[in-house]
Amino acid sequence: MSNPNWRQEFPQIKNGLVYLDSAAMSLKPQRVIDAIDHYYQDLSVNIHRGLYPISVEATDLYEQTREDVATYINSEVEEIVFTRGTTSSLNLVASSYGLANLNEGDEIIVSELEHHSSYLPWFEIAKKTKSVIKFVPLTKEGRITVDHFKTVLTEKTKIVALTYVSNVMGFITPVKEIVKLAHSIGAIAVIDGAQALPHLKVDVKELDLDFLAFSAHKMLGPTGVGILYGKKVLLDRMDPIEFGGDMNDDVTLTDATYKDTPYKFEAGTMPVAGIIAFSDTIEYFNRYSVKEIESYCMELHIYALNQLKEIEGIEIYNPNSDTAIISYNLKNVPPHDAVTYYADQNICMRAGQHCAKLVTRFLGIQSCLRVSFYLYNNKEDVDRFVSTTKEAISFFKNMGF
Amino acid sequence: MANLENLYREVIMEHYKNPRNKGLVEGLGYHIKHIKNPSCGDDVTIQTKCNEGVIEDCRFEGSGCSICCASASVLTETMIGKKVEEAEAIAHNYLKMVSNESIDPSIDLEEAEVFAGVRLFPARIKCASISWKAFLETIKK
Ligand SMILES: Cc1ncc(COP(=O)(O)O)c(C=O)c1O
Numbered sequence A: 001m002s003n004p005n006w007r008q009e010f011p012q013i014k015n016g017l018v019y020l021d022s023a024a025m026s027l028k029p030q031r032v033i034d035a036i037d038h039y040y041q042d043l044s045v046n047i048h049r050g051l052y053p054i055s056v057e058a059t060d061l062y063e064q065t066r067e068d069v070a071t072y073i074n075s076e077v078e079e080i081v082f083t084r085g086t087t088s089s090l091n092l093v094a095s096s097y098g099l100a101n102l103n104e105g106d107e108i109i110v111s112e113l114e115h116h117s118s119y120l121p122w123f124e125i126a127k128k129t130k131s132v133i134k135f136v137p138l139t140k141e142g143r144i145t146v147d148h149f150k151t152v153l154t155e156k157t158k159i160v161a162l163t164y165v166s167n168v169m170g171f172i173t174p175v176k177e178i179v180k181l182a183h184s185i186g187a188i189a190v191i192d193g194a195q196a197l198p199h200l201k202v203d204v205k206e207l208d209l210d211f212l213a214f215s216a217h218k219m220l221g222p223t224g225v226g227i228l229y230g231k232k233v234l235l236d237r238m239d240p241i242e243f244g245g246d247m248n249d250d251v252t253l254t255d256a257t258y259k260d261t262p263y264k265f266e267a268g269t270m271p272v273a274g275i276i277a278f279s280d281t282i283e284y285f286n287r288y289s290v291k292e293i294e295s296y297c298m299e300l301h302i303y304a305l306n307q308l309k310e311i312e313g314i315e316i317y318n319p320n321s322d323t324a325i326i327s328y329n330l331k332n333v334p335p336h337d338a339v340t341y342y343a344d345q346n347i348c349m350r351a352g353q354h355c356a357k358l359v360t361r362f363l364g365i366q367s368c369l370r371v372s373f374y375l376y377n378n379k380e381d382v383d384r385f386v387s388t389t390k391e392a393i394s395f396f397k398n399m400g401f
Numbered sequence B: 001m002a003n004l005e006n007l008y009r010e011v012i013m014e015h016y017k018n019p020r021n022k023g024l025v026e027g028l029g030y031h032i033k034h035i036k037n038p039s040c041g042d043d044v045t046i047q048t049k050c051n052e053g054v055i056e057d058c059r060f061e062g063s064g065c066s067i068c069c070a071s072a073s074v075l076t077e078t079m080i081g082k083k084v085e086e087a088e089a090i091a092h093n094y095l096k097m098v099s100n101e102s103i104d105p106s107i108d109l110e111e112a113e114v115f116a117g118v119r120l121f122p123a124r125i126k127c128a129s130i131s132w133k134a135f136l137e138t139i140k141k
Helices: A004-008 A030-043 A053-073 A085-099 A116-129 A144-149 A175-183 A232-239 A272-288 A290-309 A335-342 A357-363 A379-399 B001-005 B008-018 B066-079 B083-099 B112-122 B122-138
Strands: A080-084 A107-111 A132-136 A157-165 A188-192 A211-215 A226-230 A248-251 A256-258 A314-316 A325-330 A350-352 A370-371 B032-036 B042-051 B054-063
Touching: A030 A053, A053 A080, A053 A272, A080 A085, A080 B083, A085 A116, A085 A188, A085 A211, A085 A232, A107 A116, A116 A132, A116 A157, A144 A175, A144 A226, A157 A175, A175 A188, A226 A232, A248 A272, A272 A290, A290 A314, A290 A325, A290 A379, A325 A335, A325 A379, A335 A350, A335 A370, A335 A379, A335 B001, A335 B008, A335 B066, A335 B122, A357 B112, B001 B112, B008 B066, B008 B083, B008 B112, B032 B122, B042 B066, B042 B122, B054 B066, B054 B122, B066 B083, B066 B112, B083 B112, B083 B122, B112 B122
Parallel strands: A107 A132, A107 A157, A157 A188, A188 A211
Antiparallel strands: A080 A226, A211 A226, A248 A256, A314 A325, A325 A370, A350 A370, B032 B042, B042 B054
């Protein structure tokens, strides 16, 4: 069921906009915008350094977000590192933990479902350390399963870097079982949660995750803010990859010492406004429960999918998606042509490879269209999407495609 | 909608379905340039042979959307037989036209004129430009 508040809290929805690209970036509710405004209007100063009241308030709010995130994912407060986004979080793990702990012949398990930000950092570190990348064989449908995972797990596996939810297929990876297996041979798991946090309640203790990366902007939060959760024992052992202001304890002519976890990873001036506002995002999820949000999204998803399946001239690549993502093409119409038709009707969606070239390769296609639903969408959005799809098919047919 | 119909002009569709000078050839004297747009999957290679200051042959290979493929096909037809300087001027003028910048009206774009509709679709400028930019690379001295 939809909550009547949801849609009206998003000021971006106006002038007939149908926004179906939430898997790329979510819209932002008014209270998050207000929180950013508050920082810029009333504070607008740096944290940690200042010894005057508005800086103290900014610092308190900044640290409040860390506590809120920790409570939300059930971690310790010091286990939350602020970053620029999922990409930075994953690069930090690869460049620091990966570089220090991988040796020649060690194995890193990834999958073809990875977003480039969960693949390329490991690809590069593998080259540098002469370790070996192994792909979990996907099922015919494109899923990662525990059984398939077992076929690549060996004594040499040191890192398991997998996506929790695929940004193209919408499949949920059986993370809990996989992490358990990884731990049984002494490997650690680095989970890309960018698409998971907007749709699932994630409890890092229950899943026993070693590292989890996610982005605020995909879960109603501001741009430029990401989280790296890491087990304290692992973060403590890791060196920073950025050095500069704020992260050091003492600097002399011949030596330097660095702060403790997590501060040693937050060098220089951080995106303070966004981090402060991210607390309001977490509050939003606490208020409405992600379960409630997700069951509504799936209701829209099924409503859309059932209608799409009836339309002649469509190929759907993930008819059994676990989350509200549909990847498809209009037959004989290159996706960039198709998306222009939707855009002309103010329907926003994605066409391309979705930064996940290995997935489109797996599907045997150049690129595809993708729609994704979120809490601010409604059935009218789906209706307009479906009717526009039908019109697009006949338009392109008439044009000779 | 009228804009969309104007984008998919008959000539464009005709080139999309029956591309001219498609397929690369082996041979001496060809200059080649490959450009990819990783975000959308457009992938074009242009191959050009000049002889005494004249474009003797121009070919393409690639895949992508209709605008990308048709513009490559039209490019090859437009360029074969042109003097290199003339070809260069036409290509620059074409790239300005699709980007909605002011063009030199004294330069005849010939059939490539049909891509004028692209200027109303900023998201598609890249699709229409990729092969023409690759072409300019192949005639660079
Ligand atoms: C599964 C997945 N991983 C990682 C990312 C990268 O996130 P960001 O661009 O915020 O760093 C995305 C977003 O596109 C994603 O969908």
